[in-house]
Amino acid sequence: MTLSIFGLYNRLHDLDPCSPKEEYQVLAFIVMAETTAPAAFYTLLCLVGGIILLLKLTKAVFSRRRHAAGINLPPGPCPLPVIGNMNSLLGALPHHAMRRLARRHGAVMLLRLGHVPTVVVSSPEAAREVLKTHDAVVSDRPLYVTADILSYGGQNIAFAPSGSRQWKELRRLCATELLSPKRVLSFRPIREAAAAGLVRFVAAAAASSPAAAVNLSEGIKVLMNDILMRCAVGDTCPMRNEFMAGLDEVLRLLAGFNLVDLFPTSRLARTLGAGSLRAAREVHERVNRIVLAIIQDHENKQGSNGDDGGRRDDILDVLLRLQRDGGLDTVLTTQVVCAVLFDVFAAGSETTATTTIWVMSELVRNPAVMQRAQSEVRQVLQGKTVVAEADVHGRLPYLQMVIKETLRLHPPLPLILPRSCSESVNILGYDIPKGTTVFVNAWAIGRDDKSWPDAEEFRPERFEDGTVDFSGTDFRFLPGGGGRRMCPGLTFGFANIEMALASLLYHFNWKLPNGANPCELDMTEAYGITARRKTELLLQATPFVPINQ
Numbered sequence: 001m002t003l004s005i006f007g008l009y010n011r012l013h014d015l016d017p018c019s020p021k022e023e024y025q026v027l028a029f030i031v032m033a034e035t036t037a038p039a040a041f042y043t044l045l046c047l048v049g050g051i052i053l054l055l056k057l058t059k060a061v062f063s064r065r066r067h068a069a070g071i072n073l074p075p076g077p078c079p080l081p082v083i084g085n086m087n088s089l090l091g092a093l094p095h096h097a098m099r100r101l102a103r104r105h106g107a108v109m110l111l112r113l114g115h116v117p118t119v120v121v122s123s124p125e126a127a128r129e130v131l132k133t134h135d136a137v138v139s140d141r142p143l144y145v146t147a148d149i150l151s152y153g154g155q156n157i158a159f160a161p162s163g164s165r166q167w168k169e170l171r172r173l174c175a176t177e178l179l180s181p182k183r184v185l186s187f188r189p190i191r192e193a194a195a196a197g198l199v200r201f202v203a204a205a206a207a208s209s210p211a212a213a214v215n216l217s218e219g220i221k222v223l224m225n226d227i228l229m230r231c232a233v234g235d236t237c238p239m240r241n242e243f244m245a246g247l248d249e250v251l252r253l254l255a256g257f258n259l260v261d262l263f264p265t266s267r268l269a270r271t272l273g274a275g276s277l278r279a280a281r282e283v284h285e286r287v288n289r290i291v292l293a294i295i296q297d298h299e300n301k302q303g304s305n306g307d308d309g310g311r312r313d314d315i316l317d318v319l320l321r322l323q324r325d326g327g328l329d330t331v332l333t334t335q336v337v338c339a340v341l342f343d344v345f346a347a348g349s350e351t352t353a354t355t356t357i358w359v360m361s362e363l364v365r366n367p368a369v370m371q372r373a374q375s376e377v378r379q380v381l382q383g384k385t386v387v388a389e390a391d392v393h394g395r396l397p398y399l400q401m402v403i404k405e406t407l408r409l410h411p412p413l414p415l416i417l418p419r420s421c422s423e424s425v426n427i428l429g430y431d432i433p434k435g436t437t438v439f440v441n442a443w444a445i446g447r448d449d450k451s452w453p454d455a456e457e458f459r460p461e462r463f464e465d466g467t468v469d470f471s472g473t474d475f476r477f478l479p480g481g482g483g484r485r486m487c488p489g490l491t492f493g494f495a496n497i498e499m500a501l502a503s504l505l506y507h508f509n510w511k512l513p514n515g516a517n518p519c520e521l522d523m524t525e526a527y528g529i530t531a532r533r534k535t536e537l538l539l540q541a542t543p544f545v546p547i548n549q
């Protein structure tokens with residue numbers, strides 16, 4: 001047997017040398033190594049012994065400090081000097097690694113990510129404490145260096161401090177104007193036109209080469225970008241591709257595990273991470289230039305009296321009207337307008353596209369569910385040549401269950417968005433100091449066997465009794481987070497997802513290319529702030545209901 005240091009490290013990584021039982025396991029593992037790789041034995045023994053000693057010393061120092069301070073911190077793996085528990089996250093997606101660690105250390109777990117003290121909650125009871133009982137205290141966002149640059153210094157909705165007047169006004173604006181049910185309804189023609197565009201794209205691809213696969217990931221991303229773009233700023237946007245590429249880069253940088261974010265006070269980290277900071281500033285400037293050009297274009301079209309010739313209001317029109325007329329309890333500077341538009345694009349497009357792509361993936365892997373969802377859509381739309389939202393709205397209960405089940409297994413933001421404690425707080429008996437970053441592992445909670453029988457299986461019927469919804473009050477199901485910071489765009493997002501799916505399921509039959517077995521579809525997630533598919537979803541489409549050209 002060849003025993004690589006990396007292999008040993010990975011195995012050790014699964015064990016906790018601070019627990020006596022596991023210490024024996026580590027030693028037994030070394031004995032096993034000795035019998036198979038005697039030459040490396042003594043080197044490995046020194047290495048492992050050294051690591052265990054270091055971990056024990058660190059733990060002893062930490063627990064002495066903790067007890068001396070009279071506080072009961074949550075349990076967690078021993079942090080290593082400098083890197084803390086970053087080693088525990090290596091080699092896996094953060095939400096996966098955090099679930100594995102939580103199974104060992106508990107539903108309220110303390111990690112140190114670089115220099116950042118971080119609590120991860122992984123049960124509905126703990127999530128309720130964070131998102132309801134102590135919502136007021138745990139509702140700020142940690143403004144890492146990268147996030148500070150990309151969020152206009154925390155002036156947008158997603159990063160503004162929850163106690164600020166600006167954040168409260170912007171949230172009120174979302175509820176009453178920008179993302180209100182009435183406004184979402186007014187975007188109906190945009191959704192219909194964009195979904196019809198997706199259907200045409202698939203039909204053209206299927207017609208040109210019936211046996212070839214359609215890149216559905218690509219088609220769905222374009223559709224969702226299109227809807228968001230038109231609803232936010234109207235029909236035209238020169239530099240659209242550049243803008244979308246910039247947003248992709250922003251999401252990558254916001255993943256939050258950059259050197260400068262992990263070691264915010266370290267000069268060395270700033271030096272080593274200067275490249276990523278430069279990239280953040282550069283992309284922020286690029287995206288901001290485009291948003292400013294869009295605003296200028298809108299102002300020119302509106303003219304001095306704000307008259308736009310009877311065009312439907314998009315989100316930017318509303319913001320500019322409020323900027324001009326006032327009436328808010330905060331000043332809507334152009335920078336705040338840019339920041340809000342940035343929120344709408346960044347938060348709205350990726351989440352809805354990711355969810356729709358996962359729904360199609362799960363449907364292809366579960367043909368019986370696909371068949372039931374298609375029968376429902378086809379029955380409701382029987383005889384129609386186009387999918388009109390008025391025909392399907394509220395009439396596709398099974399499809400809604402399919403979307404919920406997908407969000408349970410694949411929440412696009414698996415750790416929701418990080419929170420930060422503005423005061424010290426006690427959660428399920430553990431003291432969480434002020435300034436601690438808090439993650440709610442919605443992905444782990446959605447896959448917890450204690451809440452969801454056969455949790456890993458895709459079974460939309462589990463939502464049949466209609467008692468679990470998105471309101472953020474059922475802490476077993478948190479795709480949109482909860483509390484005062486809960487997603488304000490869920491109604492909008494859900495409407496876009498439903499329209500796209502109804503169109504895809506009505507017009508086409510779907511299967512994997514080359515007669516592949518549905519179970520073979522790769523469901524691996526990519527690394528990033530959102531848990532999107534790692535590979536593009538390539539499916540073979542067969543037209544079922546001809547499209548109306």
Ligand code: HEM
Nearest residue numbers: 158347348351413416417479480481482485486487489493
């Ligand atoms: C399937 C669709 C969506 C999902 C699953 C989703 C999920 C989430 C989650 C988990 C959060 C963090 C909530 C928390 O901290 O408790 C969030 C925040 C947010 N979402 Fe969404 N989202 C979706 C669609 C949208 C859309 C379409 C928009 C707007 C166009 C939007 C705008 C926002 C904003 C502005 C925030 C920040 C709220 C704040 O910090 O006060 N989202 N979303």
